[in-house]
Amino acid sequence: MSKSTTPASASPAIELAGVSRIYKRGGETLHALNRLTLTIERGSFTAIMGPSGSGKSTVLNLVGGLDRADEGLVNVAGEELTTMTNAGLAAFRADRIGFVFQGFNLLPVLTALQNVELPLLLAPLSRKERRAHAIHALALVGLEDRMHHRPRELSGGQEQRVAIARALATDPDLILADEPTGDLDRASADAVLNLLLRLNQEHGKTIIVVTHDPKAAAVAQRTVHLDKGKLEKIVENTPRGEPEVAAGIAEDAPAEDRAEG
Numbered sequence: 001m002s003k004s005t006t007p008a009s010a011s012p013a014i015e016l017a018g019v020s021r022i023y024k025r026g027g028e029t030l031h032a033l034n035r036l037t038l039t040i041e042r043g044s045f046t047a048i049m050g051p052s053g054s055g056k057s058t059v060l061n062l063v064g065g066l067d068r069a070d071e072g073l074v075n076v077a078g079e080e081l082t083t084m085t086n087a088g089l090a091a092f093r094a095d096r097i098g099f100v101f102q103g104f105n106l107l108p109v110l111t112a113l114q115n116v117e118l119p120l121l122l123a124p125l126s127r128k129e130r131r132a133h134a135i136h137a138l139a140l141v142g143l144e145d146r147m148h149h150r151p152r153e154l155s156g157g158q159e160q161r162v163a164i165a166r167a168l169a170t171d172p173d174l175i176l177a178d179e180p181t182g183d184l185d186r187a188s189a190d191a192v193l194n195l196l197l198r199l200n201q202e203h204g205k206t207i208i209v210v211t212h213d214p215k216a217a218a219v220a221q222r223t224v225h226l227d228k229g230k231l232e233k234i235v236e237n238t239p240r241g242e243p244e245v246a247a248g249i250a251e252d253a254p255a256e257d258r259a260e261g
């Protein structure tokens with residue numbers, strides 16, 4: 001039920017080519033990303049890991065059209081974001097992307113249902129249709145019975161599932177999650193990861209999760225490791241969903257690249 005007119009085709013979901021994001025402060029130049037080239041296939045589940053400050057959130061924000069690259073090309077679902085107008089980027093975000101954040105970012109005065117309905121206000125839908133889409137999204141995350149609760153009446157894990165329902169409300173192809181389990185206890189984190197896995201496997205969503213959680217990397221098909229704004233390595237997680245496999249991948253490649261130009 002997407003109203004998008006972009007040719008979906010078999011092209012990769014995401015292509016970053018020589019992407020830099022550069023911050024200048026005083027006399028210093030910081031490369032948050034330094035000529036990063038990366039392809040992420042449609043329908044895949046990718047984890048992004050790396051030390052604090054390695055550029056993980058920057059990648060997600062560029063792919064989601066929340067930020068703009070200073071160099072290089074960012075192609076998402078056949079659309080070149082680097083040449084888009086601000087209005088075009090806003091429409092792209094509203095239509096194609098679902099964001100999930102560490103701190104849930106739910107509005108406290110709204111019920112779960114109203115929070116999930118919010119992104120649908122931008123869509124050409126009647127009130128009734130909006131409600132139906134939102135209830136459908138809440139059912140997907142197993143929280144139909146909590147839809148009239150406000151965030152403070154929910155557990156952290158439930159809040160994050162509402163946030164995922166909100167990300168799903170517009171039926172985007174691409175879900176971008178920045179440390180979605182960072183504020184959750186193990187059991188709630190696992191529920192969120194299982195939900196993301198199900199959205200990938202059963203609903204064909206392309207998922208990118210920035211994470212420090214080895215279990216999140218274990219449910220992913222591949223883990224992209226960043227270091228100082230550069231690609232350090234990509235680890236394929238062949239027997240997917242088995243935490244043992246990904247448990248040892250974290251910290252063994254001593255890529256000694258100076259992240260600076």
Ligand SMILES: Nc1ncnc2c1ncn2[C@@H]1O[C@H](COP(=O)(O)OP(=O)(O)OP(=O)(O)O)[C@@H](O)[C@H]1O
Pocket residue numbers: 023030031032050051052053054055056057058059
């Ligand atoms: N608005 C900004 N102004 C200046 N520097 C920034 C800005 N946003 C990010 N940076 C810098 O860019 C680098 C990459 O930041 P980014 O947020 O992508 O890191 P990260 O890998 O997500 O880290 P963390 O694990 O701590 O969330 C960091 O050195 C950060 O300080």
Ligand SMILES: [Mg+2]
Pocket residue numbers: 056057058178
């Ligand atoms: Mg970050």
